[in-house]
Amino acid sequence: MPRKTLLITGASTGIGAACARLAAPTHDLALGFRSDTAAATEVADQARAAGARVELLQADLSIPGEVERMFAEFDAAFPRLDGLVNNAGIVDQAARLDEIDPLRLRRMVDTNLIGPLLVAGQAVRRMSTRYGHAGGVIVNISSVAARLGGPGQYVDYAATKGALDTMTRGLADEVARESIRVCGIRPGIIETPIHGKGGQPDRAARMAALVPMQRAGTASEVAEAVLWLLSDAASYVTGATLDVTGGR
Numbered sequence: 001m002p003r004k005t006l007l008i009t010g011a012s013t014g015i016g017a018a019c020a021r022l023a024a025p026t027h028d029l030a031l032g033f034r035s036d037t038a039a040a041t042e043v044a045d046q047a048r049a050a051g052a053r054v055e056l057l058q059a060d061l062s063i064p065g066e067v068e069r070m071f072a073e074f075d076a077a078f079p080r081l082d083g084l085v086n087n088a089g090i091v092d093q094a095a096r097l098d099e100i101d102p103l104r105l106r107r108m109v110d111t112n113l114i115g116p117l118l119v120a121g122q123a124v125r126r127m128s129t130r131y132g133h134a135g136g137v138i139v140n141i142s143s144v145a146a147r148l149g150g151p152g153q154y155v156d157y158a159a160t161k162g163a164l165d166t167m168t169r170g171l172a173d174e175v176a177r178e179s180i181r182v183c184g185i186r187p188g189i190i191e192t193p194i195h196g197k198g199g200q201p202d203r204a205a206r207m208a209a210l211v212p213m214q215r216a217g218t219a220s221e222v223a224e225a226v227l228w229l230l231s232d233a234a235s236y237v238t239g240a241t242l243d244v245t246g247g248r
Contacts, residue, residue, distance in 0.1 A: 003028050003053075005078045006230070009061060009119060010088030012040035014192035015141060018219035019085050019226050024050035030074050032057045032088065061088050061115035062107065071122045080133065081126040083230045086116045087141040089160075094153040105156055112160035116140060120171060120182075128178040135179025137230050140168045141222075144188040144245045161186075165241050172239035181238040183229045188245030190217045212247030 004027050010016040011031035017039070020029055024047035031047075031054060033040040044054045055077040059070035074081070089112045092104055120138055127136030143161040150158030165184060172182035189211055191204045204216035225244050228234055 004082035005030065005080060006083040006085065007057075007074060007081060007123070008032065008085040008087060009116075010034075010141075011043060011085075012036045013043075015187065015190065015219045015222045015226075016085065016087040017043045018223035019087070020044075020047050021050070022220070022223045022227050023230075024048075024052040024054075027083070028053040028078065030055050030057055030078060032059060032061070032070060034058070034060050034088070061119060062110035064114075064118055067115065067118045067122060071126070075126075081123060082134075082136045084119070084123040084136070084138045085141065085226055085230075086119055086123075086138060088115060088119075089141070091154055091157050096152060097155045100156055108156045108160055112157065113163050116164060117167060120167070124171075124175055124178075124180060127180050128175060130178050136181075137234075138171070138180065138182045139226050139229050140164050140182070140184040140241075141226075142168070142184050142186045142241060144186045144243060144248060146186060147243075148248075168241055169239050176238055181229075181234070183234070183237060183239070184241030185222060185225055185229070186241055186243045186245065187222045188217060188243070188248045190219060190222060190244075192219050210248060211245070215246065217244060217246055 006023050006027040007030040008016050008019050009032040011020050012033040020043050029047050029052050040056055044056055047054045057070045057073050059066040061067055125131055127133050142164045145158035146161035146165050168184040189204050189207050208216050222244050
């Protein structure tokens, strides 16, 4: 069976990197990242050691022109796109909504919502039977914050993830007849570097008691769910967003 080609955004650390490592034995990989070249290169080297052909695609997906450039570079490297893990996103410092300034809101929406919408649109153009392709799968990485709202921490982040859930549902119906499945994952409290980027490196450990399973999850556990949704084993699943939350 020929190897499929998978594009993962936000692939230098955390869930994106875990997806790359898990997919490497069976997929060739385009790994998108914004700025951490060293971390992205390390993930790429690990994936190559597992048998994948890997291309690194550096882009800031909050900038529409960079989304277009990333896909142009993808087209130059690969003949087709079979799967997308729409994972790139940011958090910020914990704050109430009345303490958040418009610049932070703009940055959050540009990165966590407009960027993924543009990336998904570009993926559809490279997957849909409407454009002469064979189909594919898009998995959007949301957050349990979309359900819980992020009170006292990041209502703005939660709002972008709620909108991403809506996009998953709508786009799934829009392209279902074009051999594209669109699904989502809502990770819960997962031990990844994103907590440190939000100024709370110990957040996962502190909040583990809120989880019915009494522990934080791992990026690898989320990646297992992502790879299942990408696989033919999930061939009748579209429009669904799966919680990977330890029951929270």
